[in-house]
Amino acid sequence: MGFWERWRIPIMLAPTMAVIILLFIGGLTYGTLVSLGWQPIIGRTEISLQAYQNIIFSEQYASVFWQGLLLTIWVSFASTFLSAVLALATALLLRRSFFGKRLATFLYQLNLPVPHVVAAIGILFLFSQSGLISRAGAQIGIFGYPSDFPVLVRDKYGIGIILSFVWKEVPFVGVIVLAVLQSLGVDYEDLARSLGANRWQRFRYVILPLVMPGLLSGSILVFAFTFGSFEVPAILGVRFPRTLTVTAVRFFRNPDLNARTEGMAISIIISIIVFFLVLGYMWLSRRTIRQD
């Protein structure tokens, strides 16, 4: 075996792996070291779990962390679940052939390239107390003043954040599901129908199992993204509780370099939680798919 045959694949992989190893793994590893108190720049070379202890247990930060964790989990689970359900429903709606289907599908996908920063601003324009919906309500006499409109953005339950994620992710997951549905055709359903399956049975036992893998992989991406997203909760969130990413960035931007350790620790905790939740989710979904 010549040199080229032997080293061909490693050489081809090298540039991409250099980016992944140096920037991605290198960044994560160095970040983990910083979170363990290792900051040679300011003369700290001892390794300790002090920052993690501070965040999780200390009187100063514990409530910021735990309330933030709760909010983050709530927001990302609610966004993922709603997006997946609505994506499936809307994909089924757009799947049938009707006049204007191409235009409808085009408009359905129009927000795909819209970044989350813009999505958050759009939700603000729409759902704030003096926003478009409140104004529309005022026109028909439901609200007299902006303060009559419920607080739906910059609210402590993260409703605005969830709205903006759902608006962004429904077409995203929907396009994946729609692609699966189109490639299936109607053969399976016609078969099921000829065997006497009703509408619900065709959905539950034919369509759902077939679109499940696409739906699940789409929602894994949505979950991981929403859990670690910064812009949307930063624009649509409140001072307390803040999502973990927003808190982490605030710590990190603190002029006091010691606070970096805490900021880094929070972002490592976020990564660990996302990693294990995604693993668990994949394991569970594999099992569910197999049983079907």
Added chain:
Amino acid sequence: MASISSRAPTSKSLARFLHYCAVAFLIFLLLTPLIAFFFNAFSFRWFYPQLFPKEISLRAWESIVASNSKVPEALLNSTILAVGVTLSSVIIGLPAARALGLYSFRGKRVIEFLIISPTIVPGIAVAMGLNINFIRWGLSGNLLGVGLVHLVPVMPYVVLTLSGVFSNYNPEYEQQARSLGAGMLATFWHVTLPAIFPGIVVASLFAYLISWSQYILTFLIGAGQVITMPVLLFSTASGSNNALTAAMSLVFVAPSILILTLTARYLSGKSSAIGGFGQL
């Protein structure tokens, strides 16, 4: 719609009518946030409870093109970054995609796992870890450093898209071209490139979109020195000038929507790269 033959024609047309209503309602819900941008961008003294702005004004647009506006600088930076990241990610990712698409080898699954892992791990952990070292290496606060960090979320989608193309690719055509006397470059240009071109378009689309929309990585590595469109928009949105925020948002999303419309025919929902939309 084959099953309806047994039903009465009225219930069939009622069902069709309801379906149209549902589709119209869905599209309405998806478009209203976008319409809100147009209302705000041209509004002036838009008092509650006016539904439509009574006074139409170009003030926001004037301040975007004004001489002290930061929008031109931000647009330039965003463009340099997106073009640079797109070109380098495709060049870096192409050989790896070929290796993954054409060959099976030991450790392939580990390599694939490593390459897609940035799609799951939040970017802030990576950017915070790189921040300190980038300061030391002079990569903080400039376009080069920011561009390098943009490669992290971009690479998985570029490699996934291109390896998908290579898995349906027959390398024997290259050997035939070579045996007919074509050099390596000529073979790539006339045989390989045309075959993988649709994949390169889709990979470039996602590389551009992900880099163009990137806020937090730019913010953490750019250290306030690198002003891109998302960075400028984010700080404007924190203020209270809704008209300016809206106009800036429209300037920011217009190129993305245009590019997506132009390349839409290469995209199919089945492409693994479609996941890239989730990262914007």
